[in-house]
Amino acid sequence: MLYQEALRYLYGLINYEKIGFSYSDLKLERMQELMDRLGNPQFRVPTILIAGTKGKGSTSYLLHRFLMAYGFSCGLYSKPHLVTYRERIRINDTFIGGDELGLLVRRIRPVVEEMGRSSPLGKPTYFEVSVALAFLYFLERKVDLAVFEVGLGGRLDATNVSCPDLTAITPVGMDHMDVLGNSVGEIAKEKAGIIRSGIPLVLASQCPEAEKVILEVARLKSAPVTRFEEECFFEILSRDSLGSQLQWEVKSWGRSASLFPLLGDHQVANFLMALLILREWGLDFREHAIEAALTRVSWPGRIQVISNRPLIIFDVAHNRDSFLALRNTLRNYLGIEKSTFLLGFVKGKDVNSIAEVLGGFADSIVVTQPYTPRALMPGNLISLFERVAPTLVVKDPAMAYTFAKDLAVKNGLPLVVAGSFYLARLFEGEINRIFNISEEVELC
Template identity: 30%
Template sequence: MSNSGLFIDTLKYLYFTRPYNTMKLGLFRIEGLLSRMGNPHSGIKFFHVTGSNGKGSVTTFLEYLTYHHGHSVTGFYSPHLSTILERFHYNTSNIGEDEFVEAANEVRKHAEEMDRLGEEFSPSFFEYMTAMYFYITKMKNVEYGSVEVGLGGRFDSTNVLTPEVSVICTISLEHTNVLGNTVEEIAFEKAGIVKEGKPVVLGMMPEGALNVIKQVAKEKNSKVYEFGKDFVVEPVKYSFNENVYNYYGENTIKNIPVKLNGTHQLYNVGIALKSFELAHKLDEEAVKSAFERAFIPGRFEIVNGVVLDGSHNPQAAEKFAENIELYFPNKSRAGVFGIVDDKDKENVLRAIGPKFDTLIITRPPSKRAQKFQETYEIAKKYCKDVILEPEPLIAVDKLRELKHEAKFVTGSFYLVGYVRDYLVNGRINEELNLGGA
């Protein structure tokens, strides 16, 4: 069987025997799994990043900063956009299919031993991914790891590591069914990544959340560094893919070129630089080359003339609307939009609908997106020209034929990932049709 065939077979095993959307809280399974594997997470210097928003960007920035300062590094991310390989980075690139298969097979031996102990001990999909990440990190013999928390912090399966620095980017009400109904409760869950004697870097957040985290840090003898108090960032200019910022922390670095777009990156740049500064001396040239190259697919990214970005909740939609005005002022705009059924469609479309001259409503490739007709009806309230095209690839082809000056695909990340694959490769790869979403 070809390597690619082995890769698809491995994915089928993971998606269908380790259900993708099943969540298991608690650390005893991942601890047991890693113990059987010889604790591959020990002896590595980790940055550990959580937050309601921004954690993917900060984890990415830290990975690039580490690499451009001359160190080997792995990165761990979730979810992925177009391929599961995006979850595992080595020196800022995705790992290969063969490395993925090797890591999955290694974990499988131990996971299946645990399966025999009963459902409660059977590792979940995310626990399996986490164990694979630590295996890859050990096999690559790297110095550093940059790790994004999957959900929350305290009981997240990444929380078995000992970090150089813990990072909490933002706190807002999200995953309330799991993490709690107030920002204070959510802050307590995220503060679970603060470790004894290890510094913690905080972004902007409500005072109630800040107080909870500070109390936990005090109990753990962890020094706290706050955005706006211990370090700040100021924008010099916003230009698509060529943004510029100044950083003032222990060091001052001016005119940092940042490829990632959006005013919110100001906070992420500062949080990443402060976190890295606590673990390593900053080199100005290395900092600039890291931020100039740091990249996340599908985050206000232009591919073949189409801007791709997720607007799957009201906060993200407001940022998207702000960025459209910032980078594409006074231009005629058309977009393809699709969203899954359990999201706040009304408030997302209220934010972005008026920004478009034409909006094509489609169905994201997810079992959770059946009510596209409902999305269409809501969209008509907020945009004057709305077209319904349930097939996403036909919707994109229609978008590309329009004469508008700026074109976008937004909404669900399932949609953005699917369309990105089509725009880059001219087709949808077999992996995306497996139904892992």
């Protein structure tokens, strides 16, 4: 029962993720104190740190797969998880074991509790402890490299205690405005908080406002910048339900033609971003390793086809940019022009902008409440989405899913489920089969 005990303890630490908070309440100093008390494992794990609004998770995952194919023992820290906490901490193809996690939690718990009693900065949070667990695990397992997906923002995020060999920032857009800022420039400044003096930065294509802010921070810190649009080129030759066939080149490194299995032009950009990071980390071009990695790419919850008859698609899109990518992918890869939507959101999302994206594309909408205390109450959304398409509220997600599926079948349309990672519980069985695991879904 080590694992279940560990989960109860970790979930008992959740506070900021359940209620509203100010970004200034996050204290990087508290995370630094925790790591000091643990012997600073983050300084002994070679690390690549990846921030951004859109694509940071996919880029981190793809980079991790390529590093595996190159023969490295590679750790990956990502969040949030879909069905099991163990997804957050993995080495190569293997999630951290339940008993391994339990032993690490037993080790870290006295330190966390002592900080709660004696530190003026207070008790570490759920996310801070999770990041610390990842560093301890990767150090104990002697990984060659760890890829860390930054959580909220960057400047004050717990992952920012690391000492990265390289940093990367994927496209920055509007998200978490309640805590990060009300403009792209303000959000970009928070993301740019991961930039280190003299440490290389790989920068994805950005809107002008975000690019200006990030480049200025890099200039002030004398961080060399490699820009995606100057180094990566691709042409998509065909798109279908299996992915995209494309020709691509990473300048002064390598070129090839590939079948890329994730759906969406945005995922193609994430693919090239991961390859560019490989180049900047100093690895040579190995076409056979890259192609071998692509045959094993599987990233659940990212425009995932759950069923073909009826056609049901699940995506973790939760902001305007990701919904725009979802809409374009449904059209360009799957030939979908109209769909029934089942939507659920957490607090702090720019739901108005999401509704605009769905205009003319959604035939009907069912709004529900995701499986999290941070859920946005669906009743507050009906007037907003009714301007886009006929909208109904079904509070219970399982009942909403059954209702939306029946509605889609009746109208002869696909069903698209989106808006939150916390709707993944609806597809626990399908996701567990991809992960090749069998265990109960874990809330929070």
